[in-house]
Amino acid sequence: MLDWQAIDTVLLDMDGTLLDLHFDNYLWLNTVPQAIAAKNNISVAQAKTMVEDDYERVFGTLNWYCLDHWQQHFGIDIIALHEASTQRIQLRPDCMPFLNQLQHMRKQRILITNAHPDSLALKLKHTELASGLDTIISSHQSGYPKEDPRFWDWLYSQCEITAKRCLFVDDNEHILVASQKAGIGFQLGITNPDSMGERKSFELYPATHDLTTVFS
Numbered sequence: 762m763l764d765w766q767a768i769d770t771v772l773l774d775m776d777g778t779l780l781d782l783h784f785d786n787y788l789w790l791n792t793v794p795q796a797i798a799a800k801n802n803i804s805v806a807q808a809k810t811m812v813e814d815d816y817e818r819v820f821g822t823l824n825w826y827c828l829d830h831w832q833q834h835f836g837i838d839i840i841a842l843h844e845a846s847t848q849r850i851q852l853r854p855d856c857m858p859f860l861n862q863l864q865h866m867r868k869q870r871i872l873i874t875n876a877h878p879d880s881l882a883l884k885l886k887h888t889e890l891a892s893g894l895d896t897i898i899s900s901h902q903s904g905y906p907k908e909d910p911r912f913w914d915w916l917y918s919q920c921e922i923t924a925k926r927c928l929f930v931d932d933n934e935h936i937l938v939a940s941q942k943a944g945i946g947f948q949l950g951i952t953n954p955d956s957m958g959e960r961k962s963f964e965l966y967p968a969t970h971d972l973t974t975v976f977s
Contacts, residue, residue: 762967762975768947769926771863772940774907775874775881777932777954779856779890784849786955789816792846796837821935823906828877843883850887853956859972860893871896871920873929875906896920907936913943930972934963949975 776785794808801808815834816825824830832839863870872894874881881899885891900906903915917924924944931937932954941948950968952960960970969975 762969762977763928763947763949765866765868765976767926768868768928770869770871770922770928772922772927772929772945773870773872773894774929774931774933774936774951775872775876775884775890778930778951779853779860779872780884780888781851781853781956782932782954783957784846784851786958787849788842788846792842793831793835793837793839796842797835800835800837821906821908823875823901823904826875826877826906827901828879840879843880847883847887850884851956852888852890853972855972857889857893859975862973862976864893869896869922870894871898871922873898873900873907873916875900877901907931908939910939910943913940913945932961934965937963937966 773779776782790809794805794812797812798805798808812835819825819830828839860870870893876884876899878899878901881897885897891897898916898919900912903912905912905915925946927945928947928949929937929940929945930949930951931940932951934950937948937950948966950961950963950966951970952962952968953970954961961968
């Protein structure tokens with residue numbers, strides 16, 4: 762599937778790629794609406810409609826990923842909701858075997874996530890993910906999400922990487938497109954980001970349900 766001789770660095774998304782996206786989907790689509798319903802004395806169905814509309818308005822921007830934004834917008838303790846649900850934070854089964862094989866192959870492993878630093882810190886605390894990475898970057902450090910070309914310009918200024926010799930793995934095809942436009946040489950999608958959700962299909966790039974299969 763991949764020409765590993767042409768790849769020096771693997772850029773990795775986190776949620777849905779290395780971690781099971783079920784934690785985030787359940788929190789933002791169930792836990793948050795429940796908290797809003799209780800706070801505002803409305804039905805959970807009403808709260809779900811409201812938050813989904815609010816999410817849509819900022820989709821693709823840094824605010825969509827920003828815990829500070831949503832905490833202020835909804836007037837609820839988003840961090841506390843995260844901390845109360847840490848039992849749902851899970852590595853994908855293929856995550857550590859994949860990262861360990863990359864280390865064995867002497868490939869640089871850089872996490873580039875749109876996750877807010879507080880969310881990132883919580884997930885690193887409750888998993889062994891950090892042990893499988895060489896560098897950890899939140900796009901919030903740049904001020905731009907991965908969807909934005911300016912993020913990639915910033916990344917190149919921060920890391921000694923050759924874009925055309927990088928593989929980028931993400932469960933969002935729109936972000937994979939952005940990486941290709943920014944010069945990243947190889948893209949790979951994840952078809953099963955949420956273990957409880959439906960499979961995704963990718964039109965433009967190869968994709969897998971198990972990262973360990975990309976070495977064969």
